[in-house]
Amino acid sequence: MAKIYISLGSNINRQHYIEQGLHALTDVFGSLILSSLFESEAVGFAGKAFYNMVAGVSTELTLAEVAATLREIEFAHGRNQDAKKFSPRTLDLDLLLYDDIIADSPAQIPRDEISKNAFVLCPLAEVAGHLAHPIIGQCYDELWQQYDKSQQKLKTVAFIWPKK
Template identity: 60%
Template sequence: MAQIYISVGSSINREHYITQGLHAIADAFNIHFSKLILSSLYESEAVGFAGAPFYNMVVGLHCSQSIKQVTKILRDIEFAHGRSENAQKYSPRTLDLDILLYDDLILESPAQIPRAEICTNAFVLWPLSEVAPTLCHPVLKKSYQELWQQYDKESQQLNIVNNCW
């Protein structure tokens, strides 16, 4: 069983799509919802474009699927929850699911693992450091807690939102 971490985000009907996304992840991986490792829910400004604020969090789980299967499952969940197949990279989203980590693999395809956004975006690093504080980044060889402590917290503002699940 692989340990994976997934970034979950939404800027459209945020609470609804985050909740729906979490349940869809549990269903797709045949895991009881209570077995998901859930970070706090954070609100952040849109990054890369002017738009409504996002809700973001990180989910951890164990799965038996390959990295290729996981990426397909996540895309299928996004499409089932209103994401357009023509969605541009920096645009509003009903649901955005990105695999961050798959065990300690280092890959470029079928997905970039570990995802570069872990170290560049507070809305990824802070929740990841919350759910996997002692886990080490497979390239940087530092824990996510260490990386969060070293992160320039003035560069992106985050607010913790009450959990919606």
């Protein structure tokens, strides 16, 4: 079984789409290990603030199957097929890690954003802090400790999952 980590993000009807994303991921993968939910400013474009978190799961799906499944979930929840990289999102699901595989296709693994964006690195450090980045070689806790936190501000959002 592969251990994978998925970033969830939304800046359109944020609470709703994060919850819908979690339901869909649970339907496909079963039990999720979740980070806290964070609010962060949009990066790369002027837009509403995002909600972001990271989910860890175990799966027998291949890397290609996981990438295709995440795209299907995004499209099922209002993502436009021609959406630009830096634009508003109903639901954005990015595969961050698939075990310690390094790949460029069908998805960039490990995802380049891990070390660049607080809204990815901080929640990943919460759920997989002890793991080492397969290229950089440092664990995610260390990377987060070294990160310049003045670059991007994060605010923890009260969030309970699953909903009672």
